[in-house]
Amino acid sequence: MKQQKEARISYWAAHLTTVVSVALVLVIIGVIALISLGAASETRRLKEKIELSAVLADSASDSQADSLSRIIASRPYARSVSAITKDAAMAQWKKDTGEDLQELFGVNPLSPEVSFTVKAEYASESQLKAIKAEVAAMNGVQAVDAPDAEMVESMNANIERAACILGVIAVALLVISFVLINNTVHLTVYSRRFTIHTMQLVGATNGFIRRPIVGNNLLSGVIAGVVASALLALAMVFAPQAGFGDLEKIVPWWQLGIVAAGLIVAGALICTVSSVAAANRYLRKDYDDLFK
Numbered sequence: 001m002k003q004q005k006e007a008r009i010s011y012w013a014a015h016l017t018t019v020v021s022v023a024l025v026l027v028i029i030g031v032i033a034l035i036s037l038g039a040a041s042e043t044r045r046l047k048e049k050i051e052l053s054a055v056l057a058d059s060a061s062d063s064q065a066d067s068l069s070r071i072i073a074s075r076p077y078a079r080s081v082s083a084i085t086k087d088a089a090m091a092q093w094k095k096d097t098g099e100d101l102q103e104l105f106g107v108n109p110l111s112p113e114v115s116f117t118v119k120a121e122y123a124s125e126s127q128l129k130a131i132k133a134e135v136a137a138m139n140g141v142q143a144v145d146a147p148d149a150e151m152v153e154s155m156n157a158n159i160e161r162a163a164c165i166l167g168v169i170a171v172a173l174l175v176i177s178f179v180l181i182n183n184t185v186h187l188t189v190y191s192r193r194f195t196i197h198t199m200q201l202v203g204a205t206n207g208f209i210r211r212p213i214v215g216n217n218l219l220s221g222v223i224a225g226v227v228a229s230a231l232l233a234l235a236m237v238f239a240p241q242a243g244f245g246d247l248e249k250i251v252p253w254w255q256l257g258i259v260a261a262g263l264i265v266a267g268a269l270i271c272t273v274s275s276v277a278a279a280n281r282y283l284r285k286d287y288d289d290l291f292k
Contacts (some may be wrong), residue, residue, distance in 0.1 A: 018220045019227065020269060021184040025069030025177045026263045032170045033259045034232065038250040039166060043159050047123035048079055052063060052132065053145040054114040057119035060140050062086065064110035072116050077131055081116040109159040111142065125153050181267075185217055189278035196282050210279045214272055225264030232256065232263075 054072070056065055062085040069083040118131065128146055136144045189196075192213065199209050236256060239247045 018184050018217065018271070019224045022181050022224035022267055023220060023227040023231070024222055025180050026267050027231055028173060029177050029266065030228055030232045030259055030263050032173055033262065034251050034256070036170060036249075037165060037255050037259070038247075039162065040144045041250055043163075044120040046155065046159070047120040048117055049229060050123050050128070050147055051115060051117050052128070052135070052147075054086060054116075054135050054138070054141050055143045055145065056112050056114070056140050057142045058111050060112055061232035062112050064140050064153070065114055069114045069116075071138065072114060072135065075134075077118045077122040077127070079117045079119045081114065084113040084115055086112050089177050094216050124156060178270060181270045182277075185271055185274035186278045188220075189213060189275060193282045194235065196279070200283070206280075206283050209283065210276065214275045217271040221267035221269070222264055224271075225260075225267035228263050229260035232260070 011070070034263075054068060056068065062083070065083040065085065069081045072078050073081040095156060118128070122131065132144045132146045196209055196213075233256060236247045236251070
């Protein structure tokens with residue numbers, strides 16, 4: 001009776017170790033996933049801050065600027081569009097420079113403008129060049145101010161470089177994580193190798209022996225995924241108090257939900273595959289090989 005109780009405690013202790021170990025590894029995977037999502041979100045935000053401005057002729061009216069803004073807004077590349085009237089342009093000029101051009105010249109010399117930003121997928125040198133040419137050809141447009149092409153290409157190159165580095169780190173951590181989880185599950189099955197051999201001696205089939213091992217490790221993987229997801233959620237909740245800012249603005253909760261579901265599936269899948277491989281290994285071993 002005492003031996004059975006000790007064996008039961010040892011069995012659940014081994015699974016608790018598996019849950020804790022797998023959960024910690026899944027937290028690392030989750031952090032990398034959230035960093036990747038945050039980086040993608042920040043990249044998109046930076047690209048969508050690229051602003052172009054269509055300057056109308058001096059004789060153009062504010063209503064023409066409104067009409068042009070509606071035309072640009074209908075284009076597939078437009079993200080946000082705003083018409084700037086002559087008076088608004090003058091007010092902005094006075095705010096930026098402190099000069100009152102209307103008082104100096106007797107009239108408002110500034111022209112109405114249409115300012116617009118583009119969607120992230122159009123934030124490349126070739127796309128911006130094509131957009132600039134299209135807008136410049138529109139009726140009443142005198143000039144189009146756009147960011148320097150070298151600046152845009154430099155920004156895109158830096159973003160791609162950072163994405164590649166992050167991708168390499170993510171792949172390396174995924175491989176390491178799989179190896180760690182596999183070893184953890186292997187040790188759990190290793191502790192039951194003599195039980196497996198005893199069950200074979202009494203005529204149990206391989207499927208019958210394998211089923212509880214796989215089922216218990218699958219459950220451990222699911223629990224580990226839930227624990228890892230809960231830890232990530234707590235980290236996001238308490239990030240502002242810890243001085244990391246509001247992470248929800250970078251990675252919204254719905255994205256964390258997707259990552260959490262992925263961690264639960266990954267934990268269950270990796271633990272299942274590892275337990276099947278480990279169980280099959282000891283099912284093929286002779287008694288003498290179990291001591292090695």
